[in-house]
Amino acid sequence: MSAEASDLSLVQLAQRGDTAAFDALVLRYQHKVVNLVMRYVRDPSEAEDIAQEAFIKAYRALPRFRGDSAFYTWIYRIAINTAKNHLAARGRSPIDYDLDGPDGEVSPEMQARMKDTATPEALALTDEIRSIVNAAIDQLPEDLRRAIVLRELEGKSYEEIAAEMNCPVGTVRSRIFRAREAIDTRLREVFEGGLGRGEVIG
Amino acid sequence: MSEQNERASQLSAMFDGELPDAECELVARRLSRDPELRRSWSNYGLIGAVLRSEPLAPSQLAPRVHAALASEPAIDPNAKPEPVAERPLHLPRWAVPVSGVGVAAGLAAVAVFWWAVPGDPNVSTATVVPSAQSVAAPLIEEVVIAPAVPAAATLVAAAPSAASAAAPAPVVGGPEAATSGEPISYVTPRPNSRGSAPAVPLPAQLASYVEAHSAVSAPMIRHSVISATMAVSDPETTPPVEAEGR
Numbered sequence: 028m029s030a031e032a033s034d035l036s037l038v039q040l041a042q043r044g045d046t047a048a049f050d051a052l053v054l055r056y057q058h059k060v061v062n063l064v065m066r067y068v069r070d071p072s073e074a075e076d077i078a079q080e081a082f083i084k085a086y087r088a089l090p091r092f093r094g095d096s097a098f099y100t101w102i103y104r105i106a107i108n109t110a111k112n113h114l115a116a117r118g119r120s121p122i123d124y125d126l127d128g129p130d131g132e133v134s135p136e137m138q139a140r141m142k143d144t145a146t147p148e149a150l151a152l153t154d155e156i157r158s159i160v161n162a163a164i165d166q167l168p169e170d171l172r173r174a175i176v177l178r179e180l181e182g183k184s185y186e187e188i189a190a191e192m193n194c195p196v197g198t199v200r201s202r203i204f205r206a207r208e209a210i211d212t213r214l215r216e217v218f219e220g221g222l223g224r225g226e227v228i229g
Numbered sequence: 230m231s232e233q234n235e236r237a238s239q240l241s242a243m244f245d246g247e248l249p250d251a252e253c254e255l256v257a258r259r260l261s262r263d264p265e266l267r268r269s270w271s272n273y274g275l276i277g278a279v280l281r282s283e284p285l286a287p288s289q290l291a292p293r294v295h296a297a298l299a300s301e302p303a304i305d306p307n308a309k310p311e312p313v314a315e316r317p318l319h320l321p322r323w324a325v326p327v328s329g330v331g332v333a334a335g336l337a338a339v340a341v342f343w344w345a346v347p348g349d350p351n352v353s354t355a356t357v358v359p360s361a362q363s364v365a366a367p368l369i370e371e372v373v374i375a376p377a378v379p380a381a382a383t384l385v386a387a388a389p390s391a392a393s394a395a396a397p398a399p400v401v402g403g404p405e406a407a408t409s410g411e412p413i414s415y416v417t418p419r420p421n422s423r424g425s426a427p428a429v430p431l432p433a434q435l436a437s438y439v440e441a442h443s444a445v446s447a448p449m450i451r452h453s454v455i456s457a458t459m460a461v462s463d464p465e466t467t468p469p470v471e472a473e474g475r
Contacts, residue, residue, distance in 0.1 A: 032250040033243045036257035044304050046295070047261040053294050054271040055244070057286035058278035065284055075287045082294045083301070090304060153285050160279040178245060179280040185247045204241035208234075211272040 034098035042089055049089070053082050056099060060106045067110035071149065077113050081106040159217050163210040171209070174202035240266055244273045 034055075040048035060081060064074040085105050092101060164172055170192070177188045185203075189196045236259060242248040243256045260266050271291070278285055 031246070033246055033248060033253045033257070036253040037260070039254075040257055040261050042304060045261050046298055046303075047267070048257060049298065050291065050295055051257075051260050051267055051270055053291050054267060055274050057290050058274055058283055061286040061290065062278075062283045071284075071287060075290050075293075078286065078290055079293050079297065083297050086298055086301065086304075149287060152288060156275065156285065157279050160276055164280070175276075176280065179277040185242075185245070200238065200242050200247065203245065204234075204238040207241050207269075207273055207276060208237060210276050211269050214272050214275070215268070 031094075031097045035094050038089070038092060038094070038098055041086075042092070049086055052098065052102075056102055057082075059099070060102060063103060063106050064110050067107075067114060072146075073113075077110050078106065080113075081109040084109060155217075156214070159213060160210055163213040164206075167206050167209060171202050171206040174199055175206035178203050236266070237269060240270060241273065244270065 034052065037048045037052050041052065057078065060078045061071075061074055064077045064081070065071070068074050068077065081102065085102050088105070092098070164175070167175070173192065174188055177183045177191065178185075183191070185196045185199045188199045188203075192199065236256075239248055239252060239256050240260065243253060243260075248256060260270060275285065
């Protein structure tokens with residue numbers, strides 16, 4: 028079991044003409060791809076254009092993807108090349124990499140510069156989403172919160188979390204799912220009017 | 230846990246790469262069919278990005294990609310990766326004619342081995358002489374094949390007579406042959422003492438054929454082949470093949 032296997036299942040469906048499966052891949056990696064592209068351009072709308080172009084390029088190249096590398100490695104490479112080509116076509120250089128924190132983490136300075144160029148609407152929406160998610164996490168029972176934080180923030184596997192929380196792997200799986208379900212439910216409640224992110228596809 | 234929760238639990242595990250591989254295909258199919266599952270899937274990504282304080286993708290990115298792909302030609306489900314084209318053999322220009330000669334030489338060698346039946350002088354002698362005359366005429370004065378049987382002798386003796394008069398053949402057959410004035414043979418050995426068909430030493434026969442057919446071989450190579458063969462196949466020192474096999 029691996030992220031590669033789950034991605035490969037979706038890739039194979041998309042290769043057989045299932046565009047919804049490719050939508051799922053986009054939904055999964057859109058934040059990471061935008062995060063990556065933002066290291067090359069600071070304008071969020073420009074980053075969105077580049078990310079969109081990268082996903083479209085990936086879709087066109089999908090018949091030639093044979094799974095020799097992980098899908099996320101492949102799409103990251105496409106996104107980086109797209110960003111570089113975008114800058115080269117405009118005779119510009121990538122923004123300062125010093126703005127990135129360790130391990131690719133976005134530094135506060137970087138976030139501040141991104142806010143400078145984001146539209147008020149986009150900023151308001153992003154801030155609202157963050158506050159909703161953070162509030163929902165705060166309301167989680169301790170064992171669920173700890174499990175989701177260990178997974179998402181520290182990137183630990185279920186087995187590692189089980190060892191750390193001294194519980195079976197199945198319990199870890201259940202706790203993480205329940206944490207996500209609670210946050211997902213809260214997001215749906217707030218954005219039922221149409222601002223929710225996942226509902227626009229499908 | 231209800232069936233819906235079980236499916237969502239599988240989805241969550243798949244998002245983390247913790248779902249057994251055997252279940253991934255089934256959950257992927259559900260995900261592609263069910264918009265609600267895709268919405269949850271999308272929010273899972275959002276939750277992770279918020280927890281890691283990553284910049285969030287603009288909310289319209291995924292719909293824009295989806296809309297753009299709608300105008301793309303559909304992926305052909307039957308399309309296969311392009312086959313790797315067979316790379317043509319790239320030879321340098323000078324090597325093309327050489328390669329042709331090499332093929333011809335190879336075919337000639339195969340033909341020689343095919344026809345060269347050890348122990349059957351009628352066949353071997355009769356096939357060598359015409360070739361020697363037509364392909365490597367200048368060499369005939371050196372390659373003089375002695376008659377092994379009367380029928381072959383009539384074919385052989387006429388050919389080298391003029392040449393051998395102008396340039397005597399090298400003496401290789403032993404003292405008595407050198408003084409008798411007869412054509413000297415280093416190809417056909419003497420009949421063995423039991424009077425059976427003469428056994429032909431294979432190396433000597435091969436050298437003779439190579440000599441007769443090698444119109445393109447270098448003179449130095451020819452002579453070295455002959456010299457080496459003569460050293461091995463001297464009928465005075467080398468037992469016949471038939472005797473060796475016993």
